[in-house]
Amino acid sequence: MSYVVGCISTGYYVTKERIGQDIRDFGSGNAGAQNVGKVLGWQWFVIILLLDMLKGCVVVLAGVRLEVGDVVVTLAIVAVVSGHIWPAQMGFRGGMGIATSLGAVLAFHWLVMASIVGIFAVTYFPQVWMGRIVARKAAARSAVAAINLTALSMVLLKQPLMSWLSLIILGCVHYAAYRSRLARGWPRPTRDGAAA
Numbered sequence: 001m002s003y004v005v006g007c008i009s010t011g012y013y014v015t016k017e018r019i020g021q022d023i024r025d026f027g028s029g030n031a032g033a034q035n036v037g038k039v040l041g042w043q044w045f046v047i048i049l050l051l052d053m054l055k056g057c058v059v060v061l062a063g064v065r066l067e068v069g070d071v072v073v074t075l076a077i078v079a080v081v082s083g084h085i086w087p088a089q090m091g092f093r094g095g096m097g098i099a100t101s102l103g104a105v106l107a108f109h110w111l112v113m114a115s116i117v118g119i120f121a122v123t124y125f126p127q128v129w130m131g132r133i134v135a136r137k138a139a140a141r142s143a144v145a146a147i148n149l150t151a152l153s154m155v156l157l158k159q160p161l162m163s164w165l166s167l168i169i170l171g172c173v174h175y176a177a178y179r180s181r182l183a184r185g186w187p188r189p190t191r192d193g194a195a196a
Helices: 002-006 010-019 033-040 042-066 070-085 098-108 110-129 135-156 161-183
Strands: none
Touching (some): 002 042, 010 042, 042 070, 042 098, 070 098, 070 161
């Protein structure tokens, strides 16, 4: 069920409804909030970002409510993020899963999310400012680094199973998605006038 929730690609369906086209045909080719924002405007970026985060929150809160245990909730988090990245009904081409991951982590503990955001900022902006890497690749690498470094810190602090195992697995999922996108030639040149 968590994978099915993840497969609800809000960016894809909202864009389809508003302009009748596939968001993956424009910009970076992603079905995520950032690409939707470039096509439909910043307001839609915020809306899609929150909706994608909500998917992760719902899964974690449902697991806690049902008292299924840490291991099952961990698997549910991985499943919802995987559904967002590789939705079956969309040919396994979705978004990056960052917002969904943050939503799941936020539902678990806001301090963990704050740590991820902080590490992301520290690793992202130096890459862009030094001009060594394009922003989209920097964002992907920094997101993976943030998740893994936060997981490592939680391991060292001897937190419970869900606190670190889910983050380690999430890091692996995001890294796999990042590598597969690079293999497909991502990021590709932006197409202007997509929504015209």
